[in-house]
Amino acid sequence: METSKLLFLSLALALAAASNAATAGAIPGHIHPLRPQLGSSAGRNIPGLNCLSWRLAVEADNIQHWTVVPKECENYVGNYMLGLQYRIDSKFVSGSAYVYAKNLTLGKDGKDVWVFDIDETSLSNLPYYAQPDNAFGAKPYNETTFTEWEKQGKAPALPATLWLYKRLLRLGFKIVFISGKTESLRAITVENMHNAGYTKWEKLILKNAEEKAEGLHAMEYKSRERTNLVKAGYRILGNMGDQWSDILGDNVGSRTFKLPNPMFYIA
Ligand SMILES: *[C@@H]1O[C@H](CO)[C@@H](O)[C@H](O)[C@H]1NC(C)=O
Numbered sequence: 001m002e003t004s005k006l007l008f009l010s011l012a013l014a015l016a017a018a019s020n021a022a023t024a025g026a027i028p029g030h031i032h033p034l035r036p037q038l039g040s041s042a043g044r045n046i047p048g049l050n051c052l053s054w055r056l057a058v059e060a061d062n063i064q065h066w067t068v069v070p071k072e073c074e075n076y077v078g079n080y081m082l083g084l085q086y087r088i089d090s091k092f093v094s095g096s097a098y099v100y101a102k103n104l105t106l107g108k109d110g111k112d113v114w115v116f117d118i119d120e121t122s123l124s125n126l127p128y129y130a131q132p133d134n135a136f137g138a139k140p141y142n143e144t145t146f147t148e149w150e151k152q153g154k155a156p157a158l159p160a161t162l163w164l165y166k167r168l169l170r171l172g173f174k175i176v177f178i179s180g181k182t183e184s185l186r187a188i189t190v191e192n193m194h195n196a197g198y199t200k201w202e203k204l205i206l207k208n209a210e211e212k213a214e215g216l217h218a219m220e221y222k223s224r225e226r227t228n229l230v231k232a233g234y235r236i237l238g239n240m241g242d243q244w245s246d247i248l249g250d251n252v253g254s255r256t257f258k259l260p261n262p263m264f265y266i267a
């Protein structure tokens, strides 16, 4: 069932690309009858199929350093994020991670860890991004309003990640959260995590003032934190994030898992 859905998605993406080629004049009208079936997860017909291709390129890290969602894809991304497909895609990632994790034999020394990112991985800021001022990433990032939102500590859990988190704990993994959030937000972040259902962890690593002043890219900062873990004797067996910068760099872990996020890009 899941496999056939995946196949359908792959096929749909391929056809969407082919359809754009057709529009450009390659095979006029050839794929056209399939178009109405290719709307967003919410079941609405979204004009401009290239938003699907754009999202695939984002998820595959084929386009980088983009700053806002293309204006014409605002509705597409909104429908994707609020519709079922985002949840289904996230669940597929967590499910795949669990299939991998439950097959591992852990050491007896309590040093086997699973690394999770926080924003758009453990917690969801969708209530913030869905506001018209943010338009699912189609409006430029506003640090002021995002920090105000963070300070409220109201972000819900991403259900797929919470599901995996609970199972990993049961399997005996130690959990390490590594986030680019600043240390000054520790108290509210911890409260938010608890309220969302994340009640136990080995470490919750945030960026301190000096690290923030260094201006490292997320990939460099996270690489360094993971390297510190490895130097402390931890074995990173899994690593999950919504950005490629969560899962590229040094000591990324035995396996990495990329959650969907078509709303923003962090290098
Ligand atoms: C489970 O682990 C075994 C031994 O390491 C490996 O050969 C097999 O491919 C793994 N299966 C899955 C589904 O990961």
Ligand SMILES: *[C@@H]1O[C@H](CO)[C@@H](O)[C@H](O)[C@H]1NC(C)=O
Pocket (backbone or CB within 6 Å): 133, 142, 143, 144, 145
């Ligand atoms: C961020 O949002 C606030 C409140 O809406 C606004 O006053 C400010 O100009 C915005 N900043 C940027 C850089 O857009």
Ligand SMILES: [Mg+2]
Pocket (backbone or CB within 6 Å): 117, 118, 119, 120, 121, 241, 242, 243
């Ligand atoms: Mg994130």
